[in-house]
Amino acid sequence: MAHLVHVVVGARPNQMKAAPLLRALRQNPKFEAELIDTGQHYDHEMAGIFMQQFGMGRPDHALEVGSGSHGAQTAKILERYEALLLERRPAATIVIGDINSTVACALAASKLGIPVVHLEAGLRSRDRGMPEELNRIVTDHLADLLWTPSPDGDENLLASGIEASKIVRVGNIMIDTLVAMKPEVEQAAFCDQLNRHHSQHAVITLHRPSNVDVEATLSKLLDELLSVANTMDLVWPLHPRTKQRIVALGRMDELTNHPSVHLLAPLGYIDFMNAIMHARCVITDSGGIQEETTWLGVPCITLRPNTERPITITEGTNVLATPETLDEELNRVLLNEERHATSIEYWDGNTAERCVASLEAFLEE
Numbered sequence: 001m002a003h004l005v006h007v008v009v010g011a012r013p014n015q016m017k018a019a020p021l022l023r024a025l026r027q028n029p030k031f032e033a034e035l036i037d038t039g040q041h042y043d044h045e046m047a048g049i050f051m052q053q054f055g056m057g058r059p060d061h062a063l064e065v066g067s068g069s070h071g072a073q074t075a076k077i078l079e080r081y082e083a084l085l086l087e088r089r090p091a092a093t094i095v096i097g098d099i100n101s102t103v104a105c106a107l108a109a110s111k112l113g114i115p116v117v118h119l120e121a122g123l124r125s126r127d128r129g130m131p132e133e134l135n136r137i138v139t140d141h142l143a144d145l146l147w148t149p150s151p152d153g154d155e156n157l158l159a160s161g162i163e164a165s166k167i168v169r170v171g172n173i174m175i176d177t178l179v180a181m182k183p184e185v186e187q188a189a190f191c192d193q194l195n196r197h198h199s200q201h202a203v204i205t206l207h208r209p210s211n212v213d214v215e216a217t218l219s220k221l222l223d224e225l226l227s228v229a230n231t232m233d234l235v236w237p238l239h240p241r242t243k244q245r246i247v248a249l250g251r252m253d254e255l256t257n258h259p260s261v262h263l264l265a266p267l268g269y270i271d272f273m274n275a276i277m278h279a280r281c282v283i284t285d286s287g288g289i290q291e292e293t294t295w296l297g298v299p300c301i302t303l304r305p306n307t308e309r310p311i312t313i314t315e316g317t318n319v320l321a322t323p324e325t326l327d328e329e330l331n332r333v334l335l336n337e338e339r340h341a342t343s344i345e346y347w348d349g350n351t352a353e354r355c356v357a358s359l360e361a362f363l364e365e
């Protein structure tokens, strides 16, 4: 009989990681894979559009938790997922990344003795001020099987006392999606249709509470970005959190009226990656974009004091910056015309197959 397996998604960055895994599991008759959507993100452009573009189909179970404080949201997911597990007990629950849904579903499953598999295990920023770091630490300690993207992940897990036998380096699953979608991304007309004022553009994404929730920091960042807009167009899909904060700051009009600032609603995968692929550089505080730009060879300036993805700095195109050093880093990027995509072991488009092989061995051992 096929093993029933749950794949949990909750927020935007989960979707590009779940899609290839779900596809590979569904192609294998040994598994019956169900997609669980906690509803942590609920707007079409933050969730549904990705499921559509990646052909994931509709979720088998939608928990519809919505937004809330960390405690309230995590508790709601825990309660609702536990109820589902009591009804329909899977052979394993696969949780992804570092969001509140990841830790809540891992806890619900492990308390019921259901094996937990963590995809994208072992990442550490060593910054406990980030909610995601706490989610990573707890999830990794609850997990029975830990799938890591790079050697630093294995090292972090071993250093925190997790047994080597539980750790399997599968690679970077987000690159599976990028490899599969690249032809469609290249053909997209998104960049050509932008009414650009400069020949080059930078893609901007900002949503971390540390950058957008503190008024003085956000204000300084806006000043810096407006000065970048003197030399390059800014293509800036606004995260709902950031939109709320800019409106509260009273600076929305200044941005919308600027001729080379393109403030957009959140974009789907194809248009967004089309903008990244043709960008002179990317200025971001996202996690996943650091990896996608490394794989594509596009310079990336990450507005954070640390990263849980250090391989993107040591082997890729990423550099960390503060609002104060952004200008300097940007000049460095602009002076260096060379671009080179790096090849990191197992960031090759075949991670989902390695995950399925590992899961099969785990469940049948």
Ligand code: UD1
Residues within 6 Å of the ligand: 011, 012, 013, 040, 041, 042, 043, 046, 067, 068, 098, 099, 100, 101, 131, 132, 207, 239, 240, 241
């Ligand atoms: C969450 C994740 C973060 C991830 C990010 C990607 C946690 C702790 N945080 O942060 O790791 O990088 O998603 O986007 O899990 N909102 C909408 N529509 C939506 C979802 C949210 O309008 O579909 C609004 C809500 O008003 C909410 C705010 O955006 O209060 C922020 O959303 P929230 O879920 O709190 O966190 P993110 O910043 O999205």
